[in-house]
Amino acid sequence: MTKNITIKDIAKYAATSISTVSRVLNNDPNVANSTRERIKAVIKEMNYTPSMLARGMISKKTNMIAVVVSDITNPYFNQFIAFLEQQFLEHGYTLSLFDTQSANKKDSKKALKIEIDIFNQIQKNNYDAVLILGGLIDKLEVNEDYLDTLKSVAERTPVVVVGRKKMDMLKNVIFIQRDQTISTNLITKHLVKENYKKIVFIGGTKTDWITKDRVNTFVKVTSDKNVVLNNNFYAKNGYEGVSYLVDNSIDFDAVLAINDQVAQGVLRGILDMLGTDARKGVASCEYFTDNEYNTPRITSVDHNIEQLSKNTTSVLMNLLNQSDSKNDMVHNVTPKLILGESL
Structure with a gap:
């Protein structure tokens, strides 16, 4: 040998x-x-x-970055990570992926244990930085044990969180906030402009800040007249939302889904439960690239994930090069309305 x-x-x-x-x-x-x-x-x-x-x-430098993601099957995360990988490879870094699957766990204690175990595993290895995408950090109320573990990681390794607003108690963690109000405002006003009167919002979870921001914007534009169903971020949740509306005889002429996946489930639910003659509009707060191949294509909003990946890479490289190491930022690009055939 x-x-x-x-x-x-x-x-x-x-x-x-x-x-x-x-x-x-x-x-x-x-x-x-x-x-x-x-x-x-x-x-x-x-x-x-x-x-x-x-x-x-x-x-003590490995040119490896730990990426902690709450669900790699979510199109937002897999699109984002694909762009990130391209960006970091150009700088000589590779990504090591930790998929917590916490987005799919109803047991909060089990989700907490998994994420803390992953942070402890990361601390035992020699990563140059840690990037956190979703998970328990996105909750409106973040568990104290989780925060203590994350603080411990950040004392030894640069940590960047992409998504939520800055948390003052995590002073050593850099936050890149995704603005949710501009895009949700754009798509909701488009529905109103198209003369939809009874709009239902479907998707998301009440415990997540992203849902809160999108729902609050939706309610503000529609003057608090419409129904909100928060059940999760997946296609089956859109389908279940339509089932709830039908079973409870709730009248609606359009659905605004929290993302394209939920919108796909809504479209299928309308077809199965109300038939091909049902004239219901469907739109989405967040565009995924697979939308291009849906039938019908969903009217949605492009958040420019590629630019988000470039912003994230820039912030993290500044950290690794020890320049501008305390600069949090807001990813606030002009959203693009994607017009489909679903309205």
């Missing part, structure tokens, strides 16, 4: 220390030219390719 060459072997054959080899691997200028050339010659002769962990043995 061929022995794997390690950084220790390189140091031995180059007659130097492991720390000196590590400095050469990390392009540290504080190494004598003669020593550097000797180490490089041994590396070439032994055909040694250093892993990221080997590079970080001494420098």
Whole structure:
């Protein structure tokens, strides 16, 4: 069996220390030219390719970023992470994904344990930074044990949260807030302009800030005259929402779904329960790229996730380069109305 060459072997054959080899691997200028050339010659002769962990043995830098996401099956998260991966690869970083699946867990204690366990696992490994996308951090009331664990992580490693508003008790954590009011205002006013009078809002959960912001904007535009059903963020929840409306004989002429997934479920529910002749409008607060292949295409709002990924990469790279390390920001791009055939 061929022995794997390690950084220790390189140091031995180059007659130097492991720390000196590590400095050469990390392009540290504080190494004598003669020593550097000797180490490089041994590396070439032994055909040694250093892993990221080997590079970080001494420098503590691995060029790896831990990404904690609440549900990778959610189109928003998988689109966002795909863009992020492209951005960070250009800077020489790779992403290590931790999918908590907390968005699908009704048992809050189980969700809490999973997220805390992941944070503890991250602390035991040598990540250069931590990026948090969704999960318990997005709750209106965040558990104290969760906050204490996150504070502990942030004391050792740069942490960026994408989504929610700044939390003052997490002073060492950088927040990139997604503004929800502009996009929801745009799509709700479009429904009103199209002369829909009895609009129902379906989707989201009452315990999440994103739902609160979107519902509050919807209610403000519609003058608090319409029905709100908060049940979750998935297609089946849209279907269940229509079932509730039908079972309770609630009259409506349009549905505003919290996202395209819920809107898909709404469309199917209307077809199954009210038939092809039902004239009901359906729109969404958030566009996902798969919408292009829906029948009908859903009238929705593009939040420019690609730009969000660029903003996130910029903030995190500033942190890693120790510049502008305390700059929270609001992702506040001009949303784009996507006109489909669902109205």
